[in-house]
Amino acid sequence: MSVMPHEFYKRDTVEVAKDLLGCKLVRKTEGKTLSGIIVETEAYTQDDPACHAYRGETPRAATLFKHPGIAYVYFIYGMYNCFNAVAHPEGKAGGILIRALETVYAVKKTNGPGKLCKALNITRELNEIDLTNPASELYLEIGESVPENKIITTTRIGIKNGCDYLWRFYIKDNPYVSRK
DNA sequence: GATAAGATGTTA
């Protein structure tokens, strides 16, 4: 069991999004440890009209410009949190929306970014937490690598701008992905 | 200070 180093996140955002499939998300909360395998991701970069960082460094999007390997948690639609991993080459901005987990312990359904955060008790208090430190309440571990032919590439969900980008990735035939 | 839209999920 070991975490991915900062260098893992300091690469092209789309590449990292693909590589995050099969990795393990660990969440320590209320004395318990919850974890699951990432089965669905979406990439968002600075040059992408759908990305929060597209229009520059606003107060909310500032996290996406910070050091790769930290968390970006934001609030949407009045009731849901969404969890992202910040990942981009030096001097750029970008993040990866974690959309679904395959649960390994008894965790509630996590097929969708809002439900995922609710199930793992992820809130904006965890914004900018270090995902490369096993002492964090939230971090990512190296998991099983997913063979290329099991990775499905498709369009992202729930956005109008940039909807033609093929930047959503999920594991083929996995029952835990959202919007089957 | 006001307003419109949003990386969603549930219900009908």
Add this chain to the structure above:
DNA sequence: AACATCTTATCA
């Protein structure tokens, strides 16, 4: 297909 519900950004 409607709606619950509130932050953020973009105006004035």
